[in-house]
Structures are given as C-alpha cells and as structure tokens.
Amino acid sequence: MELTFITAFEVSPSRDEAFLASLATSGTMHRALRDDVEFRFVDVARAGAPEIPDGSSGFPSHPGTYEQIRFHGRPDVAGGVLRIELLEVPDTGERLLEGWERARDVVAGQQGWIGRTLYRAVAPAEFAFVEIAQWSSPLMLARASARPEFVDATTTRFRSHAALYTVVG
Numbered sequence: 152m153e154l155t156f157i158t159a160f161e162v163s164p165s166r167d168e169a170f171l172a173s174l175a176t177s178g179t180m181h182r183a184l185r186d187d188v189e190f191r192f193v194d195v196a197r198a199g200a201p202e203i204p205d206g207s208s209g210f211p212s213h214p215g216t217y218e219q220i221r222f223h224g225r226p227d228v229a230g231g232v233l234r235i236e237l238l239e240v241p242d243t244g245e246r247l248l249e250g251w252e253r254a255r256d257v258v259a260g261q262q263g264w265i266g267r268t269l270y271r272a273v274a275p276a277e278f279a280f281v282e283i284a285q286w287s288s289p290l291m292l293a294r295a296s297a298r299p300e301f302v303d304a305t306t307t308r309f310r311s312h313a314a315l316y317t318v319v320g
Contacts, residue, residue, distance in 0.1 A: 152218050154198035155270055157281050159190035159237055159312075161211040167191075170210050171319065181233060181316035184289065188314040193235050195283070213237075215276030221248070223255055224266025224285075231265055231287045236313035237278040244271065244280060250307060251282075257304035258284075263291020278312075289315055 156178065162170045164186040178196025190213070240247050251269055258264055267284035286292040292315065295301045
C-alpha cells in the first residue's frame with residue numbers, strides 16, 4: 152500500500168510569501184484560487200518523500216496519512232485545476248463510498264472533467280477522506296456545477312471543505 156501525506160494549511164492572504172519561504176516540502180504544494188477559503192494551501196506528498204510538512208512553519212496545519220482507495224479517469228495528467236475536498240466523515244465512510252460510486256458516470260460525463268482520486272486516512276486525522284478531482288478549467292467545473300444532475304450526484308451529507316487549487320511554482 153502506497154501512502155500519501157496530505158496537509159492542509161491555514162494561511163491568510165497577506166502571509167503567502169512568509170508561508171512559502173518558511174516551508175520546505177518534497178511534495179506538491181497547491182494554492183487556492185480564491186483568498187476566502189479556509190485552507191489556502193494543501194501539500195500532497197507520496198510516501199518516501201524525504202521531508203514532509205509537519206506544521207513547524209508556524210502556520211496552523213492539518214496533516215493526515217492516506218491511502219488511495221478509488222480513482223476514476225486520468226487524475227494524473229498535467230494542466231487544469233484541482234478541486235480538493237477535505238471531508239469530515241464521522242463513521243466508516245460506507246455512505247460516502249456508495250455516493251462516490253453512484254456519481255461516477257454523471258461526473259465523467261461532464262465536459263472538462265479529467266479525473267478524480269479518493270483517499271482515506273489510515274491513522275487518526277481531522278479529515279477522514281480527501282477527494283482530489285481534476286478539471287480542465289474553473290469554467291468547466293462551474294458549468295458542470297450548474298447542472299442539477301451533477302449537483303444531485305455529487306452532494307455529500309458530510310461537512311467538507313472544498314476549493315479550487317493550482318500548483319505553486
């Protein structure tokens with residue numbers, strides 16, 4: 152089982168430069184497209200990375216160790232934007248997994264959708280699940296999100312934190 156380390160950071164927009172200067176990471180750092188999201192930076196690092204963000208940067212962090220449990224499409228191609236959704240799921244996640252599978256065809260049928268991956272925490276973490284979905288552009292995701300069938304298929308009953316991100320650097 153290959154592990155992935157995902158860390159969400161709380162950084163005010165005026166502190167971006169200080170945050171990026173204070174943090175060494177061997178993963179891929181993502182910055183939210185909007186300044187008003189709670190977790191403006193998310194780092195994703197594969198197991199074996201020599202340095203994993205540990206919160207010592209002085210900025211509030213929310214780390215977790217995850218295993219990939221589902222993927223659909225081609226979520227590893229270059230380009231586009233990522234919709235990262237951090238999910239607070241209080242139970243085993245069976246309802247979440249069932250919903251994720253039910254949404255498969257509806258999501259895949261949307262113009263601009265590239266792929267998505269679902270991760271489950273393997274140790275206690277604030278976010279039991281993380282979904283990373285790749286879209287060709289924010290416009291394509293906005294168009295899909297306006298379709299009732301897309302909203303019905305992708306709405307979860309769990310508290311979540313979702314935003315669009317691009318790779319820093």
